[in-house]
Amino acid sequence: MIVATTRTALGSTFVLSVMVLSACSDRGTDAPDVSASVPSPDLAEVDSRHGVELTADAWDRIRQMAEVPALRPNPTNRVADDLGAARLGHRLFFEPRFSVDGTVSCATCHDPEQAFADGLAVAQGIELNARNTPTVLNAAHQRWLTWDGRSDSLWAQALEPMENDREMAGDRLSIVRTVRDDESLAEAYESLFGPLPELPDSLPERARPRRDGRTDALSEAWAALDPQTRDDIDQVFVNLGKSLGAYQRKLLSGDAPFDRFVTSVDSGRYRPVDEFDDAAVRGLELFAGDAGCWSCHAGPMLTTGEFHNIGVPPKAGGMPTDSGRYEAVQLLKDDPFNAAGRYSDDTTGPNARLVRGLIDSPENWGRFRTPSLREVARTAPYMHEGRFKTLEEVLRFYSTLEGAVQLDHHQEKVLEPLDLSESEISDLIAFLRSLNGSPSAPEFASPPF
Template sequence: MVSRIAQCLILGVLLFIPVAHAELPGNFTEREHRILKSLSLAALGPVPPSPSNRVADDDRAVNMGRALFFDKNLSVDGSLSCATCHQPEKAFTDGKPLAEGIDRTGRNTPTLYGAAYLDWLYWDGRRDTLWSQALIPFEAPSEMGSSRVGVVRRVLSDPDYQENYRSLFGTPPEFDWESLPDHAAPIGDTVMQNAWHRLRRGEQRAINTVFANIGKALDAFQRTLAPPETRFDRFVSALNTETTAPIAVLATDQELRGMKLYMDDQRTQCLRCHNGPMFSNGGFHNIGTGKFSGEGMDFGRVFGLQAVLMDEFNCLGIYSDAEPDQCEALGHVSQDPHQALHGAFKTPSLRYLEKSKPYFHDGRFSSLEEVIRFYQTPPDQGRNRIHELQAMDLNTEEIVALVAFLKMLN
């Protein structure tokens, strides 16, 4: 897999090297043709390895992870599963501004399509692997509200899960379930935390090991959620092979005009963050949407970075199957205190926008037109409103064209 740094360098070549402006099918220049190819799913490549999860590509783990993903009994009251917020028919999102579990959360639900290609999970990048990310909702009070003891108890008391677990990870630890509390975790309410700290260290380690392995099975399933082909991908394929007239794939002339606007770095700047086959550079950017006071405060990456470094389930932790030199993303993360991380959030994919709306980390916009108009008139800069955006100058027809192109990604 090409590294994020290499992708950025490649994009720089695509955008800024001088090229002969020969016209290609669809009136595209050679530069535009190269950019279109880089945005197509054909450029995505195979799912990258997951060195921290030795069962990541084991079919048995996929099957176990699929069952876990849809199992409501893993929540505290038996009413919620991972699929409650990540619904397959909605591109593994939920269609709500903010995710809702036991209570409403503070963030919008991102799609799981292509999640295996991400270096960082969550809007603030607080986890560095899919399996460590999968563990958070179980214990989050506003999501599934359970605990690692409760989840491990449920899994190891089920004969099918027991058999799956044994085939993948070996014989599970023996627990005296009668003496263990129903719920215990180092996070959560005071009752759960006190119950956790009363456990012996060996019991805590054994519970954590099984809990991590449950996350690894979920990881294996989510790695199979390949991004579906869109009409845009079919257009690029036709442009490359010329077996089908590319123009026949377009629904309107607006789509072609919007496509060219998207690639025009002087007019829209879209490609600076939304590049590559997933239309995301996977990085963190401040576009003036952080909230630094009052209800619903959200500082973004600045706290997410600290969280992933302290996470006991990260790639460098004792529950990981990776060697230290295999944790490339975590091993090379910059901890420079001068980074502009306050209010920075991960760049989302632009694929499947019709199913994954509303938009932004807090679900503040319900339409693509609203999103584009936000970029036209970014928030005023100030002490608490420093951001990266430069205002775009698009007229109404151009906005309509850009939206038409983005809808080709559904």
């Protein structure tokens, strides 16, 4: 049973939760620093104009939500910030020939017109998938990728959908051939990585390993290749992934109405900001104050990057069957393309050490990564199964926790019903809509042709 508490008490409850979770989490360096504090501006003008009472503590949290840092370097990918690699990755992202039937590309599910998501409850590639498509906007700021965190870099994550049976169902041998046989792609590739390998004419039409331990015709064909040929193909495959990773590092957004509001307040000469009205300010006050949303959605990406089981009821009813982070930890450790693997460009650095040190626990069962809230109003539906169609549905769930299934052992410290009024739900939605920004690199925010 979920025991209700007052929202005023919720903030201190969450602080305890973060302390407990830190002791048993696998988070990396993406968790925001909530310890630093600088003097708050005079908030009297904001309070009087908008009918709120923003506290100094709340303003510290708000400021940190607007202070988007420069991207951290990714030493596991030596071309992570190479413009030529980003341009090649841009082309690869929209390339359907990598799929088994030539109909599906990365952009099929990550559509620029839909904030690099797809607007569907669950992704539709070659087959229907089981999870909602997360946006790749601002994904470069995340330590773990996908809902369960089974990838630790953009480049490694980009490789999985190409061969996933439900997504693109391609194979790395065919993909390498496609690049080799396309004069323009081959030229772009070789300008970055050197000559493409010579592949024997005797190779099968298709071949790839499986990641799930099963065997099929394609994995048997892969196993029959000699080790040098497999390595040559893998290296090209990895380089394509690293180019895709470089491209996705360009998919950043910023200058949202919320960001402009914080800049205006901190300037000491506050002027109201278009698209950040009274309702948005009231919603921000709730978000950073009594509602306690900041406890999981803190920092410049409005996420701590932690994994939680918040009890969202499965769409099919009954108890959850998706293990989430529980299986993902081992998948990540077994991934030959992780930060510690032989194809990483930094096998001894902090990212590699973090992967090697990951320890799984049954407590991870059913936990999913807390998503960023930047661009959230553009990426419906919500939750890992696309359970909720609108932000209003999400907030009503948090308000009542109606239908919530049994949560993990941290549940009583992490989540309580918020008991929101109708006006509070409207105000929070107004704030969340203010997190829609504009692309930082517009030339990469649309197809390359």
